[in-house]
Amino acid sequence: MLQICSVLLILAVTCAGPAASDDDPAPRLRQGSHQSEEAGRKQLEEYASTFDSAPQWQKRAANIRQQILRGAGLDPMPARPPIVPIIHDRRIYDGYSVESIAIETVPGFYLTGSIxxxxxxxxxFPGVLSPHGHSRGEAGGRKRDQNQIRSAVLARMGAVVIGYDMVGFGDSLLAGWKHEHPKLLPLQTFNSIRMLDYLVSREDVDAERIGITGSSGGGTQSFLLTAIDDRITVSVPVVMVSAHFFGGCDCESGHPIHVSAHHDTNNAEIAALAAPRPMMLISCGDDWTQNTDQVEFPYAQRVYRLLGVEEKVENLHLAGEKHDYGSSKRQGAYTFLAKHLGIDTDGHLGTDGSFDESFVTQETWQRMRVFDEKRPWPSDALAPNSDVVFPTKQSDSN
Ligand SMILES: [Zn+2]
Structure with missing residues (x-):
């Protein structure tokens, strides 16, 4: 099987972790299958009992948002000076183009991707971020078929879509970076923030219409960024939002974002921080989202109902499907994103009423590489697996 669900293999752990805060000397992590399905369901009931109105939810949500940033080591937020992107190698296909991009997110760290x-x-145009999951190797990451297809289809429909590499995937892997780093969660989350900075800065992008969608580890990146950054106006996290599973990789749960002296939450509630912005949860019957229609979605629905926007949250639950971003999941996402990003679907539906994907050109990894022998990495690029230093606001030129 192509996808490497290493996350499935992670056992429940509760342990001391990095980045102790002043009043939480032993930071607690919730990782992988930290708790049973029943415990997750009961936990949501307990959370729900703490709020019964929009203001009560908003107060709870604001605290969780702040504690996620704090647990991730992004409070205060590092400096975000203007981005000067490296963009090259435009390829023209049927109704859409692809370019290679790199942006320097922290000094010497270049985040690579495809526009x-x-x-x-x-x-x-509306903009869409398209993070990927943990499928490894040359057929995985940003290059994985399902990632290329959804990016190309949304672009041809009229969106600017950016897929970008996890640390230790794609160009980053070829450079020698591993998907293991003491600051993996802060770095990847900050990378998402910086790619969003770039996306909304483009003259051809409408900063009021910004979506994000990804599956598995890309689903985690989707709901985490949506939770902490209100510039995301619509989100579609796929096969990841669960009340009992917290993500088995350090990029998802290696920092104390779920529990501290000041908060207690799980990924179902973090996803609900999207409210009142439109969100579709896409779930399946073969992973930790198997109860979404009965557990996680009703929790989000209650939050949206309290805010008076119940119609803005949806669940596409595909009980017979597996852990991927396959065709029927993409069809649901296209419909939802088009509806909430103001994309006209005329001319993009096939005779059977589904969105046409037949025109997509699958690029080879050689084609998708941002840096190679002809286009080397910038001379100031960090050595692989170096420490990364988040710039402070004081060093910001703004
Ligand atoms: Zn990871």
């Missing part, structure tokens, strides 16, 4: 854009029009 998919409509070939027609000047915009402004």
């Amino acid at each position: 998919y854009r409509p070939t027609e029009g000047d915009g402004p």
Whole structure:
């Protein structure tokens, strides 16, 4: 099986972790299958009992948001100076183009990816971030078929879509970076923030219409960024949001974002921080999202109902499906994203009423590489697996 669900193998652990805060000397982590399905369900009931109105939820949500940033080591938020992107190698396909991009997110760390854009029009187009999961190797990461297809289809429909590498995947892997780093969660989360900074800075992108979608570890990145950054206006986390599973990789749960002296939460509640912005949970019957229609979705529904926008949250539960971002999941996501990003679907539906994907050109990894022998990494790029130093606000030129 292509996908490497290493996360499935992680056993429940509760242990001391990094980044102790002043009044929480033994930071607690909730990782992997930290608790049973029943415990997750009961935990949501307990959380729900703490709020019964919009203001009560908003107070709880604001605290969780702050504690996620704190637990991730991003409070205070590092400096975010203007981005000067490296963009090259434009390829033209059927109704969309692909370019290679790198941005320096922290000094010396270059985040690499692919920009998919409509070939027609000047915009402004909606923007979509498209993080990937933990599928490894040359067929995985940003190159994985399901990632290329959804990015190309959304671009041809009229969106600017950016897929970007996890640390130790894609170009980062080829450079020698591992997907293991003491600051993996802070770095990847900050990378998402910086790619969002770049996306909304583009003249052809409408900063009021910004989506994010990804599956598995890409689902974690999707709901985490949505929770902490209100510039995301619509989100579709796929096969990841669970009340009992916390993500088995350090990039998802290696920092104390779920529990501290000041908060107690799980991924179902973190996803609900998207409210009142439109969100679709896509779940399946073969992983930790198997109860979503009965457990995680009703929790989110209650939050949205309290805010008076119940119609903005949806669940596409595919009980007969597995852990991927397969065709039927993509179809649901296209419909939801188009509806909430103001994308006209005319001309993009096949005779059977589903979105056409037949035109997509699957690129080879050689084609998708941002840096190679002809286009080397910038001379100031950090050595692989170096420490990364988040710039302080004082060093910001703004
Ligand atoms: Zn990871």
